[in-house]
Every structure is written in structure tokens, then in C-alpha cells.
Amino acid sequence: MRIGRAAVVTDTGKRRLGNEDAYVFEPPLFAIADGMGGARAGEIAADLAASALEEASAQTRDATQLSAIIAEANRRVWERSRADPATAGMGTTVTIALVDAPAGTISFGHVGDSRAYRLRDGALEQVTTDHSLVAELVESGVLTPEEAERHPQRSAITKAVGTEPSVDADVFTRDTLPGDLFLLCSDGLSDMLSEEEIASAIEGADRDPEAAGDALVAAANARGGEDNITVVLFEIVDGDAAEPHPEQDRGIGATTVPPATGEPTDKDERAEASEPAAAATPGAAEPEPIRHGAGAGGRIAALALVVSVLAIGLLVLYLAVR
Ligand code: MG
Numbered sequence: 115m116r117i118g119r120a121a122v123v124t125d126t127g128k129r130r131l132g133n134e135d136a137y138v139f140e141p142p143l144f145a146i147a148d149g150m151g152g153a154r155a156g157e158i159a160a161d162l163a164a165s166a167l168e169e170a171s172a173q174t175r176d177a178t179q180l181s182a183i184i185a186e187a188n189r190r191v192w193e194r195s196r197a198d199p200a201t202a203g204m205g206t207t208v209t210i211a212l213v214d215a216p217a218g219t220i221s222f223g224h225v226g227d228s229r230a231y232r233l234r235d236g237a238l239e240q241v242t243t244d245h246s247l248v249a250e251l252v253e254s255g256v257l258t259p260e261e262a263e264r265h266p267q268r269s270a271i272t273k274a275v276g277t278e279p280s281v282d283a284d285v286f287t288r289d290t291l292p293g294d295l296f297l298l299c300s301d302g303l304s305d306m307l308s309e310e311e312i313a314s315a316i317e318g319a320d321r322d323p324e325a326a327g328d329a330l331v332a333a334a335n336a337r338g339g340e341d342n343i344t345v346v347l348f349e350i351v352d353g354d355a356a357e358p359h360p361e362q363d364r365g366i367g368a369t370t371v372p373p374a375t376g377e378p379t380d381k382d383e384r385a386e387a388s389e390p391a392a393a394a395t396p397g398a399a400e401p402e403p404i405r406h407g408a409g410a411g412g413r414i415a416a417l418a419l420v421v422s423v424l425a426i427g428l429l430v431l432y433l434a435v436r
Contacts, residue, residue, distance in 0.1 A: 115292055116215045119349055121327045124344040125331045141213070141285070148207040148283075149163075151201060152203070158204060159205055162206075167183055176219035180212060187206075195251065206274060211296055220287070222287075234294050234295075238309045245271055248267065268305060295323070295347060301341060303343050305340065306337040306341075307334055
């Protein structure tokens with residue numbers, strides 16, 4: 115068993131002016147980070163986490179190491195936010211898939227609401243559990259899954275990398291079979307498309323990771339593209355693990371809303387321009403401050419809203435549990 119074709123596509127979407135998603139494409143390790151925070155802090159958080167994972171990827175070969183590398187990512191984001199008041203409160207999701215082809219297993223490390231899915235025999239199964247307000251409200255019976263999908267605070271996460279001195283990541287291992295296709299994605303995909311739509315976009319692309327990535331991003335944008343969209347896809351195939359690894363790696367630069375201020379680069383451009391190994395390298399691009407559409411005040415207000423909603427949600431949860 116080995117990793118077959120693989121691809122990554124990242125896109126700013128139709129509403130955001132910058133891309134605060136980052137990814138790691140270092141087979142057998144793949145990861146997604148979706149940053150959050152005011153000004154450009156979300157981008158900083160996602161990049162810090164992705165570069166920590168990327169640096170560790172060469173030495174990371176089994177699940178026992180995933181907690182440690184997420185802890186290191188957490189430490190870097192946390193310490194930066196402590197040192198730089200402009201980034202206070204920033205954080206990021208992290209979802210890692212680490213393939214052990216000879217063993218026929220894939221280990222996952224996960225914090226936040228980015229997702230891993232497995233497509234097997236046409237059926238899409240979410241492998242990770244969201245650390246989100248709505249997921250907890252569904253779990254406790256306050257919301258139905260359908261209500262959660264439409265909930266205005268569906269992006270509020272209850273756990274993030276870098277917002278606390280330490281983080282408790284989900285780490286687990288699953289078996290895999292030849293023919294399985296795995297998808298890691300940020301919520302810019304999973305908020306826009308249902309699982310059925312995700313599965314049919316992949317099948318409609320004949321399960322080719324590159325074509326499927328393009329199709330998924332196009333479908334999310336057609337639905338409104340309200341957030342940055344990042345997808346990593348890889349397939350597990352029969353064969354010798356010593357055979358060559360994925361040939362395909364690229365992002366597309368389909369930024370539909372051009373940056374307002376001509377900042378030197380966003381992740382779309384970086385993905386297009388860089389080698390796979392350099393995709394999330396720190397210093398590959400330290401862009402000038404990004405002026406988001408809402409401005410700093412809007413971002414802070416949005417952050418305050420999220421924090422207050424989170425507090426109310428936790429209170430509701432607490433009362434429900436009691
Ligand atoms: Mg997002």
C-alpha cells in the first residue's frame with residue numbers, strides 16, 4: 115500500500131480579501147491550518163503552526179509524535195501572541211493526516227473545525243470531530259445537525275492552537291484500504307457544501323485529486339465562497355511503498371476579490387509559485403499588513419462578538435449538562 119496521487123488547492127474565496135488558511139504538503143504528512151484573529155493575526159497564526167508542522171514532518175513517522183508537534187505549534191503561536199499585542203488572542207485550527215503506508219494506517223492530529231474526510235466506495239465519512247460551539251450544542255441535543263449547518267455562529271470554535279499555553283489535541287489512528295481517498299479541508303469548504311455535494315464533486319472528477327480539488331473550490335465559490343477554501347486530497351493505492359510519491363502539488367490562484375492594497379502575496383500566490391516543500395515556509399513571504407474589508411475595528415468587533423457568543427454558548431452548554 116502506498117500514497118497515490120495527491121493535490122492541494124487553496125483559494126481566497128469570494129468574500130475575504132486575504133487567505134488565512136495554510137497547509138503542509140510533505141507526504142506522508144499532510145495538514146491544514148485555518149487561522150483566526152484580528153488584522154493579519156490569523157494568517158500569522160496559521161503560518162506559524164504550519165511551519166512548525168512542516169519542520170517536524172521529516173522526523174514525524176507515527177501517531178505518538180503528533181501531540182508533541184501540535185504542542186510545539188501551540189507554543190510558537192502562543193508565545194508570539196504574548197510578545198506582540200497586535201496578535202493577542204490569535205489562534206488556528208490544525209488538522210494533520212500522517213500516513214503509515216506499510217502498516218496500512220493513517221493517524222490524525224486535530225484541533226478546531228477544519229476537517230478530515232474519508233471517501234470509500236462512494237461514501238464520505240467525516241473522520242474528525244469538530245471542536246466547535248455548534249458541534250457541542252448538537253452533541254448535547256440543543257441543536258439538530260440541520261440547525262447547526264445554518265447556525266450564524268457555526269464558525270465559533272471551542273478549541274484552537276495558540277490561544278492558551280497548552281492545547282489538548284485529538285490524536286487517533288484509523289485503518290486504511292487501497293482505493294480510499296482522504297480529504298482535509300478548511301471550513302470554507304465544509305460550510306458551503308454538504309457531504310453529498312463534496313462526495314459527488316470528487317466522484318464527478320473521477321477521484322483525481324487535482325481535478326477534484328479544483329471542482330470542490332469551484333463549487334464552494336459558486337455557493338458564495340464566504341471564507342478561504344483549502345483542500346488537500348490524497349489517495350491510498352495498492353503497491354510498493356518504495357514507489358515514487360505524489361507528483362501533483364499545486365494551488366490555484368483564482369482570487370476572485372483582488373487585494374485592495376496590493377499586498378505582495380497571499381497564500382494563493384504563494385501556493386502557485388512555490389515548491390511543495392516551501393509551501394508554508396516561514397519567511398517565504400512576510401507580507402505587509404493586510405487591510406481587510408472590515409478594517410481593524412470591524413475585525414475586533416467581530417472577534418468580540420465571537421467571544422461573547424462563545425461565552426453564552428458555554429453557559430447554555432453548562433446549564434444543559436446540569
Ligand atoms: Mg475558515
